[in-house]
């Protein structure tokens with residue numbers, strides 16, 4: 001029989017390598033609402049449509065003008081004078097025929113005011129080019145319904161990105177440089193016994209150089225602890241001695257150690273014996289969170305976290321469940337498989353222990369969760385060392401009196417952040433300018449310089465609310481903000497849209513860690529800053 | 534296509550005076566006409582990055598764009614290469630991408646080149662004001678880097694001839710990571726200057742790095758390849774992690790100081806940032822820095838330092854060049870000239886210049902210092918060597934200057 005590769009998995013091959021089939025399934029069930037489809041919104045949605053979301057609804061009340069043809073790739077001359085939402089929607093559907101799309105020709109601001117329930121059924125709302133006052137209302141609506149919100153804006157050569165959601169718990173954070181959990185420092189009984197069952201001195205040459213480095217290290221740790229009151233090597237002197245101990249076990253010919261690959265691997269991996277073993281602070285914070293006091297409506301994540309906590313206190317004796325993955329190492333196939341089985345068996349029994357706690361917890365709390373599969377428990381245990389919880393501040397906190405002004409003050413005086421903090425202040429100032437003057441600075445044909453004093457007044461007021469003084473970049477940035485004339489440049493929109501789509505994918509797949517503060521992209525200096533306000 | 538109001542957002546920037554602008558910027562409506570009608574841009578690659586670049590260029594006012602790519606469209610491209618549709622599978626990427634942009638953005642003219650980058654002569658690349666790379670291989674980047682740097686000429690005093698600078702922009706992505714850099718040959722580091730950003734590879738013989746470092750690159754390479762493993766065992770070096778780069782830089786600086794080598798610098802207060810890196814796995818983190826040129830870069834420096842004994846003949850200098858590990862595999866049968874003077878040439882001038890081989894080098898170049906142009910059929914562009922004839926050690930010779 002000829003094997004025919006599923007065309008869908010072929011089309012999504014590159015991204016499946018990043019977020020896997022379950023991440024893709026999450027994307028394929030996502031319904032997205034886009035507010036305003038200028039280049040910022042259109043490009044963000046384009047990236048997500050290509051990735052294969054279930055569907056989208058575009059809300060935009062405007063008609064296509066010449067200006068749109070100069071910055072929006074998803075519109076063309078045939079769309080002139082017609083609904084912008086319709087034009088963008090029809091081309092987007094052409095990009096991926098498995099995505100359904102629709103549009104509403106209404107001004108988003110009006111929809112937010114008149115039909116707050118409209119947003120209830122979306123997985124994610126992407127709000128673009130909206131002013132502060134409108135965003136505040138939308139944030140309240142989305143928070144009340146538990147809908148995640150992504151605020152994106154480009155303004156001349158500056159852009160911002162902000163995620164808003166009550167909480168976002170991530171099991172698969174996929175850290176870049178994770179060191180495997182191999183327990184060399186404190187092998188459990190079965191691993192210890194297995195490792196100690198090999199007698200180096202009695203082995204033939206072949207066996208000696210194919211003994212996995214993990215076993216060499218565990219033996220060395222045992223040997224070391226026996227001579228050091230049960231302590232691990234600490235400090236560079238002891239660490240050197242530890243490596244010397246390993247070296248002394250190598251086979252020699254005429255006093256010269258023979259080249260043995262497993263021993264060189266043991267040397268390079270010796271640091272795993274004394275690298276960090278405790279519970280990471282982010283995980284500790286989760287275990288101490290108020291949400292650990294469960295009730296019937298606690299989420300799957302918190303129920304699993306509670307089970308994890310019981311495991312750590314009981315079977316784990318202070319340790320997290322074992323990951324159970326063994327990296328490739330120089331060894332005979334048989335020895336490697338035997339060792340792998342020892343790790344896998346322990347990991348499975350840890351999963352079973354956590355699962356048992358979980359069942360009890362669900363019962364005790366009369367939880368409404370119908371089922372948590374063993375696979376889910378397993379995934380949770382495997383990633384236990386890298387769990388993350390992100391809580392996003394409400395926009396009303398950031399824009400109101402509980403804004404962390406000290407963070408802004410500090411940024412305004414920090415050499416590498418001052419310009420971007422200034423731009424942040426000015427982006428908020430242009431909205432206040434709009435409230436007073438009903439247009440953005442520099443949008444008329446009159447010289448933009450003429451509006452600098454008015455913008456300066458708004459920005460100065462904001463600055464005094466923050467309690468800061470102007471940064472050296474103040475006047476230059478003010479002038480540039482007026483020069484931009486609220487323009488939406490395609491290349492700036494495309495960059496922030498790329499980041500926005502990426503953050504959207506993180507929120508939808510619950511993989512990787514989304515940005516928790518407000519990101520400012522400064523296209524003038526090719527820099528970004530993140531302010532958690 | 535110049536319909537009133539179409540480029541309004543862009544015109545704000547082009548026609549209004551600004552405070553944050555490059556040196557010599559004068560607002561002028563003619564700028565847009567220049568971008569649209571006269572400025573020629575080459576986009577190398579029509580894949581994931583290339584599609585995005587072509588679209589961004591077309592909507593940033595560039596009207597005369599060329600695209601070169603040797604690949605044909607595969608189904609697995611469709612999740613990001615949005616200029617292609619299922620019906621295009623199997624067709625050349627360059628051609629479909631060009632047609633898609635031409636059809637969608639009125640007035641923009643994209644010319645496709647369905648071929649390998651090596652198939653085009655240098656004159657082809659010469660005609661563009663700017664070259665933008667959307668490539669995914671190190672080798673292709675290195676090739677294009679040599680192309681862009683091949684146009685660079687130097688003034689008598691060793692400073693770059695401004696009219697010969699071919700600006701190149703390089704981008705790259707992998708997963709949630711990426712980078713963008715600007716290469717102004719002669720001003721900002723070229724690809725070879727910072728090859729150490731792409732670990733792991735041994736560009737220099739280890740003994741050189743350990744015992745006789747001669748350039749900033751040697752110090753950086755040493756810190757990265759040797760000290761890192763020794764002092765930070767178990768940590769994989771990651772050029773994307775700022776702290777890692779900072780560590781390598783600090784160690785390189787110490788080493789350079791120890792050996793008296795100048796020029797290792799991370800971010801000087803003046804000059805332009807030329808490298809932006811992006812990591813989007815844990816939040817969003819970017820870092821923008823000014824990397825430094827390698828003063829002894831084979832590709833973009835005004836001259837690779839070369840020391841030969843004072844009494845050397847031309848033949849001996851050529852022999853030394855061929856033995857030099859820095860030029861390994863690059864010189865098969867080198868021709869050497871000095872300014873307008875052919876010292877030894879293969880081909881039709883061979884007979885005429887052969888007699889020079891046994892002559893005293895000092896006499897041939899009329900002194901102890903000269904910039905030699907070394908050519909070889911294996912080289913894309915001539916190699917510049919800064920020759921010093923001296924019996925003193927390297928350091929003495931430099932101090933004597």
Ligand SMILES: [Zn+2]
Nearest residue numbers: 723726830833
């Ligand atoms: Zn260079």
